[in-house]
Amino acid sequence: MLPKIRLISLNMNYCTGNTDWIFINSTDPLCQLQLASFIYLFFLILVAFSRNKILIYVRLTIDPMASICEEHQEKVYTIGHYSSRMCMVSFSWAYYSIVNRYQNTITGQFFAHTHFDELTLSYNETDSKQSVGFIQTLLQNNGLITSIELNVPESIIFNEEVIDEFITKEIQQGFPGAALIISRYGKILKQTVYGYKLKYDENAKIIQQPQLLILDTMFDLASLTKMYATNYALMHLVEQGMLNIDDPVKKHIPQYCGCNPDKECREARLIKDLLTHTAGYAPSVKFYDPEKVSSDLFSQDKHETEDIIETKLGFQRSRSGDQLPVYSDIDYMLLGLVVEHISGMSIDQYVKINIYQPLCLTHTLFNPLNNTNYQKSNFAATELNGNTRNHTINFPNVRTHVLQGEVHDEKSFYSMNGLSGHAGLFSNLNDMSILTQIMLNNGTYGNVKFWSKNVQDLFLKPYAYDPTYGLGWRLNRNKSLSWFGLYASDEAYGHTGWTGICTVIDPQYSMAITLLTNKRHTPYINGSFDGEKYETGKYGKIMTLIYESMLLHKDPSRKLRASAMSD
Template sequence: MDKKSSMRFLSVSLLFILLFTNFMPLMANADAMVSQGNTRFPEEEPTSRIFARDRQVFKGYEGKGHILIENYGVESAEVYINGNEIKVDEVLKEKHGKRIFDIGEYTVNGDNTIKVLNVEPEGTYLDIHLFYPKIGIGNPEDVGFSNKKLAEIDDFINKEVEEGFPGAVLLVLKDGKIVKNTAYGYKLKYDGEKLLDEFQPMDPDTIFDLASNTKMYATNIAIQKLVSEGKLDVNKKVIDYIPGFTGDTRENIKVKDLLNHTAGFAASIKFYMPDNPLGEEFFSHDREKTLELLEKAPLEYETGTKTIYSDTDYMLLGYIIENITGQRLDEYVEENIYKPLGLKNTKFLPLEKGFTKDEFAATETLGNTRGGERDFPNIRKHTLQGEAHDEKAFYSMGGVSGHAGLFSTTKDLAVLCQTILNHGGYGNTKLFDGNVLDQFTKPSDNSITFGLGWDRAGNMDKVWQFGPYASNLAVGHTGWTGTLTVIDPKHDMAIVLLTNKKHSKFEDGKFEGDDFQTGLYGSIVSLVYEALLENN
């Protein structure tokens, strides 16, 4: 077999595997299905407008999609996808039949319609489960990108690597397809201050310290899930979930104040340092003690009068999740969010859960010492690889916190991004309601660039993060270690840029990696949008 034939065989094999792995979970879990909308046809309480009955819109993609139909006594019915009747005779042969149907022949990108008519006999019904779209692998040109312009992004980032930028992985997800997942540079260049003789190359499966993207991929999603399940109300007060949260007007702070970063807390409390500005009373390298100290965290300004991005807000939100669920944050999100989605590389404390250091992008070269310029008890001085960089998360919260500590890969994050683009679900897993997501991603009362826990493009105030082309519906987050997410529903697109820009020399009060455009986010995001919008 020649090289060209071998590549063709490999491509076909990969396509078969992708289709097989996407379809089999639907069959395996057919008894526990969720759906994008109401599932019963005919509706139990139909409108008096006869041509508005038994019709729904669902999200789909061209050439992809499955529905599960369960029959409850129906002998005849007509089921239409985008006006095309699908043959459902085989499920009607059995009064309690159940079948999965491939509807890819009729689906389109975006909004699709389903209607179910003439269900007979009276009193019988069909349950139709509309699975959420799952991602696949695609050709950039098929979804509107210029391959030439995407290649120019590769050239740009690779040039910055040659000039000293450590490394990155860039993923682009469009119309349900990963059209780019490219690695650049190196996951490890230094052992302490020593430059290695041989660098460890970055690869697309490298696991990154997400830093504050933890707020989005763990805490926000968990809270949206709990709200959808009626277990948490963001309009209730924090004291309703943390009984010890009293004094200094804390009793008036609502959960949504934490999400909006308007609760009144300073940007950070340095629990990990005995000489922190609040005094030794607020020094803690013990997770339980830190949680107790959070109940006493002093306010810096009157609640609701300012918007100050604060890690303390999210440390408290993680605490709330734990009090509601009775599980530590990592246990809850890994069991109830990541596992149902099939995500195996999204973890807190990954080195304690079977991963090895060489799977990770390294961060700071000398622990948390900033080039040896600072010191505090138990400070790490080795090159960090697979350990949470954030000091509050690592030292004060045992590696598990609502504001930082999560690790992941671009591929895992693509699934979470698609869940957001799907308005709350993925495949046969529903995490939260679409209307809850709408509430969380709309502008806050104080700022168009903040939602409930989400960064918003909103206007040009965050062009450094979202670039100049993102729609005003785009949401996302950044992480101090060099991570970025942009999710743009208008373009049905997500951009995930994971870098290890802190894995560089620290001189004159800054990391060398911070000076490169790749680690400044906005330029790369802008170039990705141009590859789409300027593809003439």
């Protein structure tokens, strides 16, 4: 090989059990590839005792040589072939988790297989960062590549430094922390963290050793729970024929009946009324605070709260065919209960079994501190004084400590035991990139189908009286939502979360963006969190910079927003 260049050859068929070929039929006739026999034999011994055989294989293959090359400032290229589709999800996760540790050393990855009509080339123009970027599809003839184009920089232009500079400057000015992942055409283009997961103590003082964010740090997704747990569950149920959006809610929750004094009746409410936030519920009800609700609505018990929502809670507005949406957490608390009644499972178990486990997601779950695999240091912190807003709010059992790994939302934590359709989900960058990719794939991932394109199109259809609403999803149809930024296409959709979370999915550019921040992990002064004043926590400026960094704002095929973005 050339000086300072090393190759690592990977057996990507391990999960089928067929590993002998790479040992017997060497891919390294000149002994220049660095897959040592003793590593392979050691691997065979260990896998018998391993719960994660694929991860151990990748570690034993890549870790030793990459570590040596890093020490000697050499560059590494990995080569392999596409395994069977049954292997790819597990192998991709294991491969990425290791390769990402050597961002300055592994600068190129090449994969090919004669069984597929494509070749994936992961390429980075610079040595400073490892970005899994561009997919180059090539024609093949009888297993031989007839042409290849390596003109990657001209194919995807991405000036990520402008994004890094902007967020880093705001971190230096006081914004606590942010994590950003961008994918295009099914590959991760950028995955970067900035700042701290824990910076302040409960006295709003900067701690002696602030804890830096890392790529695996998990965030409280707040209202993104509505999309990536409840909506995904509902779309899956519609695909299975177990739910119709025109169903009365009462069909699935028999006790959901009765009327207000003004004759607004539960029996008239449909599933789609909840999804479009037109059922007539108040934006929020403070079940947990006896000073804010009547005695019959007070509850800090999940089962009592469920009964209140299903049989006692009245409507604030009437329901009619031209009702404009009023965003309400209650709608999604009730939709979470619909999932539970239909499936016979709690909302967390339903999405775990039917969505997250098939995707091999290990960092997406409810009540994560109940899982022995996690501790507080795995999470980005939120409010400094529990739910007290600098000790200006008080109610029974209120938390006063720095929240880290506990759902912030009061209704979810106090009244629903952390298991609710509107809030309670935690996740990290890698898992979110997979969850958003499902939407770009029209309901599939790898060889797993969760719902059809028809079902997805149904949930993304603009609501007639407010086109910024789909079924749960927020849409960029009239450019009124500033968090989409200036240049997201009319096809873009997504959602935000109160803790500082935003996802934008843009099919026109085959792009998904997840921005996770902990903007609430800042002092609460004069009625607001200090983190709210920064543009990173408003999302729109970052989204604008992302599109500009790829020159997508100059795309003549899209319509630019006529007016300036408002705050």
